[in-house]
Amino acid sequence: MTPGLLFTQNGSAVSREEIPEHSGERFCETLISAIDGGWRVVSYFGAAEADAVRLYCILSFKTHAALGIMSTAVTGNSFPSLVEAVPQLHLFEREIAEQFGISFEGHPWLKPVRFETQLASLPAVPPKAPEKAGIMDFYRVAGDEVHEVAVGPVHAGIIEPGHFRFQCFGEEVMHLEISLGYQHRAVERMVLGRPGLRTLKCMEAVAGDTTIGHGTAYAMVVEALCGARVPAKAEAIRGIALELERLANHTGDLGAIAGDVGYLPTASFCGRIRGDFLNMSAELCGSRFGRGLVTPGGVQFDVGRELADKLRKRIDVARREVTNAVELLWDSPSVMGRLEGTGVVSEKDALDLGLVGPAARASGLNRDIRRDHPFGIYNVTQLPVETAKGGDVYARTLVRWLEIEKSLHFIEEQLAQLPGGSIVSPAAQLGENRMALALVEGWRGEVCHVALTDGSGQFQRYKITDPSFHNWSGLAMALRGGQISDFPLCNKSFNLSYCGFDL
Amino acid sequence: MFKAIIARCKQGHRTMAYPREPLPLPERFRGYPEIKADLCPKECRACADACPVEALECQPDLSLDLGKCLFCPECSRACPQGAITHTPDARLAANHREELVVRPGDERRLAQALEKKMLSLFGRSLKFRSVVAGGCNACEADTNVLSTIGWDMGRFGIQFVASPRHADGLWVTGPVTEHMREALLLTYEAIPAPKLVVACGACAISGGPFRGSPEAHDGVEGMLPVDLYIPGCPPHPVTILDGLLRLLDRMP
Numbered sequence: 001m002t003p004g005l006l007f008t009q010n011g012s013a014v015s016r017e018e019i020p021e022h023s024g025e026r027f028c029e030t031l032i033s034a035i036d037g038g039w040r041v042v043s044y045f046g047a048a049e050a051d052a053v054r055l056y057c058i059l060s061f062k063t064h065a066a067l068g069i070m071s072t073a074v075t076g077n078s079f080p081s082l083v084e085a086v087p088q089l090h091l092f093e094r095e096i097a098e099q100f101g102i103s104f105e106g107h108p109w110l111k112p113v114r115f116e117t118q119l120a121s122l123p124a125v126p127p128k129a130p131e132k133a134g135i136m137d138f139y140r141v142a143g144d145e146v147h148e149v150a151v152g153p154v155h156a157g158i159i160e161p162g163h164f165r166f167q168c169f170g171e172e173v174m175h176l177e178i179s180l181g182y183q184h185r186a187v188e189r190m191v192l193g194r195p196g197l198r199t200l201k202c203m204e205a206v207a208g209d210t211t212i213g214h215g216t217a218y219a220m221v222v223e224a225l226c227g228a229r230v231p232a233k234a235e236a237i238r239g240i241a242l243e244l245e246r247l248a249n250h251t252g253d254l255g256a257i258a259g260d261v262g263y264l265p266t267a268s269f270c271g272r273i274r275g276d277f278l279n280m281s282a283e284l285c286g287s288r289f290g291r292g293l294v295t296p297g298g299v300q301f302d303v304g305r306e307l308a309d310k311l312r313k314r315i316d317v318a319r320r321e322v323t324n325a326v327e328l329l330w331d332s333p334s335v336m337g338r339l340e341g342t343g344v345v346s347e348k349d350a351l352d353l354g355l356v357g358p359a360a361r362a363s364g365l366n367r368d369i370r371r372d373h374p375f376g377i378y379n380v381t382q383l384p385v386e387t388a389k390g391g392d393v394y395a396r397t398l399v400r401w402l403e404i405e406k407s408l409h410f411i412e413e414q415l416a417q418l419p420g421g422s423i424v425s426p427a428a429q430l431g432e433n434r435m436a437l438a439l440v441e442g443w444r445g446e447v448c449h450v451a452l453t454d455g456s457g458q459f460q461r462y463k464i465t466d467p468s469f470h471n472w473s474g475l476a477m478a479l480r481g482g483q484i485s486d487f488p489l490c491n492k493s494f495n496l497s498y499c500g501f502d503l
Numbered sequence: 504m505f506k507a508i509i510a511r512c513k514q515g516h517r518t519m520a521y522p523r524e525p526l527p528l529p530e531r532f533r534g535y536p537e538i539k540a541d542l543c544p545k546e547c548r549a550c551a552d553a554c555p556v557e558a559l560e561c562q563p564d565l566s567l568d569l570g571k572c573l574f575c576p577e578c579s580r581a582c583p584q585g586a587i588t589h590t591p592d593a594r595l596a597a598n599h600r601e602e603l604v605v606r607p608g609d610e611r612r613l614a615q616a617l618e619k620k621m622l623s624l625f626g627r628s629l630k631f632r633s634v635v636a637g638g639c640n641a642c643e644a645d646t647n648v649l650s651t652i653g654w655d656m657g658r659f660g661i662q663f664v665a666s667p668r669h670a671d672g673l674w675v676t677g678p679v680t681e682h683m684r685e686a687l688l689l690t691y692e693a694i695p696a697p698k699l700v701v702a703c704g705a706c707a708i709s710g711g712p713f714r715g716s717p718e719a720h721d722g723v724e725g726m727l728p729v730d731l732y733i734p735g736c737p738p739h740p741v742t743i744l745d746g747l748l749r750l751l752d753r754m755p
Binding site for chain 2: 115116117132133153154156157158159160161181182183184185186187189190196197198200201202204205206207208209211265268269271272274275278279282283284285286287288289291292300301321324325327328331332497498499
């Protein structure tokens, strides 16, 4: 294993003193050699110190379920960019540059990420006010026959805002650049200090369609910091809720993909069945999105025998209906003709860009936090990881379907064997001067939360990485060389979060 | 082709009977609050202190602002007297901001129909342009769901359209982030008058969980003239549809 890292596991906290503090040079060397050795970047962020910005890098090594942490202090106004050697860092470096005013020397593309106000600045560098969202130097292709298409921030439909800039040669997209930040609500700044109920509410709304994913990651951070043990029954209920969230969203996505290729039967059926899964979440906790279910220490609502039986019956009905609706896709040559070969992201590009979740698995990357860094219920039960080879819209559709099958099975199994006992254990005072990290495989992929506490056990820095942060570049890559008319379809096949990215 | 027809038969007719018949809601659904202020001991602030968004006021009597409420279970759990509970009543929308404040003894004000002239314009066909201004995609998802076959909002002549020029009203979700303020106001301007504004969800009404955010504006209040407030975090689709049908005087 790579020296120079502090090893830890998902859902645990370490003392900040134990985190190796490297020189800039050693930090870069360690990072590059770790990536060469098969590690992957999970998070890379800055935290303000008295007269420096400390960069923390968190790496994952899946076969040992190990996470590695190291840090370095930046006192000057610049730091070497490692993007050339480690492309998956490209957006992390841009984010640090924007949040702390550090210039990454050699970064090919040091543009704004979400046009946010700086979190802190080095004494030597006066803070810069952010530009208006969307005002940036877009990459342009020159030539008489080349034209530019600008879309957004307001889109046609009930969709979150974002700006897309296409460089086209006829119908062909030569380059797509995505500029976000319109949804920026300063979540990371709002949750600083002593965590309370409001903190949980903000976390649940980081990305509303991933309420359970982000809620669970936050709860794991708090539990790690105060050493709380989550009761077995609460872990099972969290698992059921997380898989219900996956079912609802994957089903909705399959419907939306069908809709975008003009195949209305599956679009109509799945649109409705998605609601059935949301209603099952509402049976658990009263909210279709799982609001108020997860809480640090466990869950707020119990599942008794009667409710478990009711849910099992509904899962059974939903399985029959969703199978019936989705199988139509595979049997329709006109649908398959549109899905196959559209929006290809090669395995190498997916690996280089550090894609996560179903989008990564559709490009052949075998990664899933539920297996690689198991947490909660996934420590004691395993879900098979589904991958595909093509990296096209078809592969992303297929992976979603295979995951639906596995999640349905998982929920049935859990409902049949719910453990007894309590559902919440009391949370205590948060540990001081610690770093806690939590990874959760949400329906879009890896949700990463990292917290640093100060000497009084308050959040000094909280870093959220939504799977969309990794995957938006995947969408841009999928369009390269494709038809601009395929953009809606490619976009649906990724279905990324704007607010999860914008924070 | 035949498979699609067989599937169509199997899936059946699924548009719900609502509003002709009431919609069954899950047992744990939290809707309109029931406040029994006479149960409150003097100086007790248990529920108000438990509320994450300061939706509860204890003075002079206990009151709950539905425009701020996230409909979480915290207040009712904190109250040892059972003085506050959320009933499963999903009718929450109102025409005026102050009507969202629930005080015991006050007459309940459900959303009222538009005045006659507006009703003759929009009563049978109402098109909205949606602007997401910092919404977390939950309000958006449960607004979108109204266009699926289960809800089929089109049967009431209500639709979401792609251009503000084709719209009769603006549909706002989210706390209005600073980065979306201009786009929101431009969209409003682009809609031909007379026009309606709907604030959907706690964020659009009061900032919701992001109230006080340094990068958002605590909703559209004071920025745009709102015709319909739909509380919830997010509002249940039936809450949204109920509000719209009342606004259009289409409730049977």
